[in-house]
Each structure stands twice: as C-alpha cells, then as structure tokens.
Amino acid sequence: MHVVFRESHGLDETETPTDLGQRPADLVVLSLSDSDLGAMAAGWARGGGREGRMPSLRLANIAALKHPLSVDVYVEQTLEGAKGVLVRMIGGAPYWPYGLQQIAALARRNGIALAVLPGDGRPDASLDAFSTVPVSTLRRLQHLCDEGGAVAAQAALAQLAMAAGLYAGPVSGAKAVPMVGAWTPGHGVACPLIAATPGDAPLALVAFYRSYLVAADLAPVEALCEALAARGFRALGLFAPSLKAPEAAGWLARQVRTLRPAVIVNATAFSGRGADGASPLDAAGAPVLQVALSTSTRAAWAEAARGLSPADLAMHVALPEVDGRLFAGVASFKEPGARDPDLEFARVAHRPEPPRIAAIADRAAAWRRLAATPASEKRVALVLSTYPGREWNLAHAVGLDAVASADAILGDLAEAGWAVEDGVTVEDLRASRVRWPLAAYRAALARLPDGLRDALAAAWGAPEDDPAVEDGAFAFVALRRGRAVVALQPERGATAARDAEYHDLSRTPRHAYVAFYLWLRGETDALVHVGAHGTLEWLPGKAVALSDECWPEALTGAMPVIYPFIVNDPGEAAQAKRRIG
Incomplete structure (x- = not known):
C-alpha cells in the first residue's frame, strides 16, 4: 500500500492518516496511555530485550491510529508478522471500533494471541470477545497492567509471549507498586x-499521579522538587491514583494533616473534592498551587494565544478552580523522545520547562513568605481600578466605592496586627504622589525580556517622554499608610x-504603567486589587x-x-484569576 501522508498538528488536533513506519515484530502493544507504553519499554529493556533475551517488540499509541487508513496500513505493515498483540483500551470498544475489528479479524486469520484489555482499571467484559487468548490469561494480564511499573510490564510481556508460544525468561523483583506513597529524587x-527529613526548613509537598511513577515519567516532578529545594524548602512528593478514590483520599488527607506543609504544589488534574465536599489537599490549610502538565507540545503552547488546549484547560485549570486552587502555570509538555531503533518507537513523555518550573517555585516561595512573615512586618499594596467612567471619576469601579473599601480593608488589617493605618x-x-527615579526604572526594565522592551519602545518611545515623568522621575498617584501603599492603577495608554484601549489585548502598556508594577514588586509582599475590573488582566499575552x-x-x-x-461577572473574574491571580 502506497500512501502520501500530510500532517499538521496544533492544539486543535484532527484525525489524519499516519504511517508509523514500523517493521513486524513478535509482540506488539497498543495503548492510549503513554504511561502504559513507557512502562512496557522499560519492562522490555529490563528483561534483556536489547540483548535478545525477550521477543522483539513494537509499541504504538492508538491515538496515532484513529484514522481507518492508519489502521489498514499498520495491520498490513506491522501486525501481519506479529505472534502476540496486547491492546489497552480507554473508553471501551466504541472508542476504536474499526481498529479492534480489523485486529481481531487478523488475529483469527493468522492465529495471533490477541488480548484486548480495559485501560482504566474498570472491568469491561465486552472487550473479551475481541480476544483470542483464554480468559484466565486475560485476567492475569489485566492484573499486571493495572499494577504498572517496569517489573509488572516485563511480567506482562512474558505472559503474552507464553500465550504466543514464545519464550521469555523468569521475571524477578516485586511486581507491585504501592497505590499511594511518598517519593523524593x-x-x-x-x-x-522517613522521606520528609526533619529540619527547620519549610516543607513543600508535590502531589502527583501514581501513573507517572509506574511509567517512569517523573521528570517534571523531579524538577519541581529540585527547584523548591533550591528555594529553601524540604520537598516531598506524594502520589496516588486519584484525589477522589476514597482510600487514597483518606491516606492523602492524613499525610497532609500530619506533615503540615507550608505549601502544596498540585500536579494532578480535575477537582479533588469528594462526596463530603472536601479535598484531601486542604487538610493542612496551606496554599495549594495548581500546575499543568500539558498534554500538548511546547511548540503548540508557544504558538497558541490561548496557552492550553481545551482539554488541558478543563483538566488543569477550570475544574481545579472549583477547589479554590491558585493556578501557578504550566510545568511541562508532552514531547516525543528520540526514536528507539530497537522498538521503532519514540516515547512521548513529560519534559519539564525550566523557566516555568522556576516561576512555579518562585510563586510557592512568595506565598510561603507571605504566610511566614509576622503581621507587623507584612507589606501590602492596595491598587484601585480606573474602570472607564467620567474624567472626574477617581478609582471608579462597578457597584463599589473603591476608596471606602480600601480604607475598610486597612482597618481590618490593622485590627489583625498589621502595621498599617486607615483613614x-x-x-x-x-x-498624593510617590516618585520613582528614571534610573531605577531603567535598571528594572533591563531585566524584562528583549521582546517586551522592544515592543514598549516601538509603541511609546523613550521613558522620559512619558507624561507621568516629572523632573527625572515617575510620579505615581499613591500614598503610604504605614506598611501599606494605596495607589491608583495608572492608565495603560492615553487617557x-x-x-x-481598556480591553485591548494587543495594546502594549505605556512606560508609566510598566514602571508602576516594577516599582511595586520592591515595595510589597502582596497586591490586593480593589474594584472590578482593572487593566492588568487585559494586557497582551496568553489567555492562560x-x-x-x-x-x-x-x-x-x-x-x-x-x-x-464582583460576583455577577464570573467570566472576567476567571480571566483575572488565570492571568494574574
């Protein structure tokens, strides 16, 4: 069969014909889970596959074989020479009906040992009908695949080889990985x-899925732990199959309550709330920072204005927001590695993105520092919006007296022991004005990326030409009240x-606006924005x-x-939370 394949991939994936270019092998494993495939690759290598001590093996993700033409090519070029095939399905037979039908027909025609198993841990007797091996073999394979890890994967391959009449040596080592546990690099x-080494340093927990462990796909978790340790934390990973599984959730809640972390970084997805409305990660009352382990590539993220695919947005952002999570950004991307010449397979794994890992760890350190600083030493900035209104409006907001609200906040903080003053x-x-020299601004500006500085210069010229510059310094509408700053958000453009320009997602902010926030970063431990809505969440950049x-x-x-x-505008509130909160 001769087919010309043309492919285009992005965040909006479409089903296109794919030729995986794999030669026949004794055994073939197909799965929708990169974790499955990674474990099988590790199990085959552990069993001496590269030295010829295990049957030859091919691995492929079913997602690459969704198009019927892809199935036909793969059956003809690869599966025709197989003696044993294992298929792990998520979503049951309806998800991939044509592929299962063609493989089952081939298996019966060629006498191939075929095992079709559910890949989500739930029994699915309907898949047994596609298989050609005995039910006892199916259940043994199911158990080993559900256990996960390299040893169990090696045992599953040995079991499949036996069913196909091939030899694979005995498998040593424990075939079970704990359902829950702790992990450190x-x-x-x-x-x-034991892993949470005692000490005076604050503890940071990293919650992640057990599936990353059994697939040896822990690079982003390891990078997070190392970045947190570099910022003075004792970092400890906790893994579980799900935050909602009752036994796992109970165990996690007990660990969080006992260990009392200063901060938690959550690398699991979806909402973690159980039937009681609580998440196990909330047991210590610590800040929980949500991160995304993106299922897209870095190139797709870099090119996309929206930042994440719809699936990633739902799993890693929207649903965790139900739990009140603080979204800290994307930690990794799914990237294919080098094509393994023996398996003829490029393993797709999570690759950490170092600048994003650093940003996440910096956020964790900032929230911990805010909590650990004595109330009398905390610094806060209250920034009042300038929502479009009349020229004479000051701190205008929808349905809110922003100045009176800021004064009330200061009063509450003072009663709580903060060294701030109301009135x-x-x-x-x-x-009131607070001045910041142009020289200090230029030094801070030099630390921004080149692209932003170039855009700023192209749109607004030199800093000294900004109307807010007086006698060599920016003059911000701001006043100090003890260790608090109360300020009016500057105009992002021309008044x-x-x-x-208020909602213009393409308009570069002017120098005075940039200067204001760079100045604030050295003046405060936290920013409270008063009044919906401001302009910070409308500046150019990705949506999330x-x-x-x-x-x-x-x-x-x-x-x-x-x-x-404001409670009646959840759409713009979500934008603000995801972009700046």
Missing part, C-alpha cells in the same frame, strides 16, 4: 515520615483613548499558562495577587 518510593479619602489620594514574555506575568512576577471580584 533521592529516596525514590519511601515512607512519608484614606478621595482627597488624600488625589493629592483620551481609555474606552478603546503564561510565559515570561506575557505582560501580566512580566509585571507581577511571583507576587501574590488577591483580587476581590
């Missing part, structure tokens, strides 16, 4: 109380064009999973942002 799998009035704010070249992140960095938002 130094200890591997360990007891949480803010419109007249005070209108008349006369406020209505047109921002990079350091997105203006909202470039201006706020790791600074904790707290943003009380």
